[in-house]
Amino acid sequence: MLNLILFGPPGSGKGTQAAKLVEKYNLMHISTGDMFRYEIGNSTELGQLAKSYMDQGQLVPDSVTISMLRKRVEDNPGVAGIIFDGFPRTVAQAEALDELLADMGTSINGLVALDVPDDEITQRILLRGQSSGRSDDNDEATIRKRIDEYNNKTTPVFDHYAKYGKSMKINGLGSIEDIFGRLCEAIDNL
Numbered sequence: 001m002l003n004l005i006l007f008g009p010p011g012s013g014k015g016t017q018a019a020k021l022v023e024k025y026n027l028m029h030i031s032t033g034d035m036f037r038y039e040i041g042n043s044t045e046l047g048q049l050a051k052s053y054m055d056q057g058q059l060v061p062d063s064v065t066i067s068m069l070r071k072r073v074e075d076n077p078g079v080a081g082i083i084f085d086g087f088p089r090t091v092a093q094a095e096a097l098d099e100l101l102a103d104m105g106t107s108i109n110g111l112v113a114l115d116v117p118d119d120e121i122t123q124r125i126l127l128r129g130q131s132s133g134r135s136d137d138n139d140e141a142t143i144r145k146r147i148d149e150y151n152n153k154t155t156p157v158f159d160h161y162a163k164y165g166k167s168m169k170i171n172g173l174g175s176i177e178d179i180f181g182r183l184c185e186a187i188d189n190l
């Protein structure tokens with residue numbers, strides 16, 4: 001299996017690039033943010049719980065996120081590989097993912113991080129908010145909180161995989177095609 005983590009702050013272009021990578025490498029795409037939004041759209045209990053955190057720009061608790069992710073992976077045996085988008089966002093999530101994949105006899109091949117400066121991502125998220133319909137994309141205080149959560153809780157995930165020589169930084173500025181080219185080059189050299 002080819003298992004990749006597409007990493008980077010909110011608004012760094014993970015969703016856009018994940019869609020292209022999925023096609024090129026024939027991977028299953030798992031976005032925990034999309035999964036939560038689906039639950040919210042269906043007014044499930046999980047959706048309501050997730051929304052109470054997402055609307056504040058906070059991470060959804062690990063226990064909830066990990067069990068949702070585990071189920072999605074276990075429900076899809078036999079895939080060629082998985083691209084994880086927006087997961088793991090804490091070291092506890094990374095450890096749970098490593099264990100889950102080890103139980104399946106596989107592991108993370110690499111983490112590719114899109115490097116985009118803070119002021120650029122705030123602008124990108126506000127722009128996306130004009131059409132995404134996402135309430136967490138429209139409020140500057142919520143966006144700031146999401147960036148804080150990323151800097152405090154999520155960046156250690158980069159170091160977690162760097163310990164095993166699996167983390168790579170990619171310049172996340174430029175055209176969608178330029179960034180995609182850089183990502184493919186990094187992945188092809190794994």
Ligand code: AMP
Binds near residue numbers: 059089
């Ligand atoms: P995203 O679509 O990846 O930007 O995620 C939107 C929001 O969903 C985040 O701000 C979090 O509130 C929540 N979320 C998504 N993925 C995770 C995760 N792996 N752990 C905790 N919360 C998450």
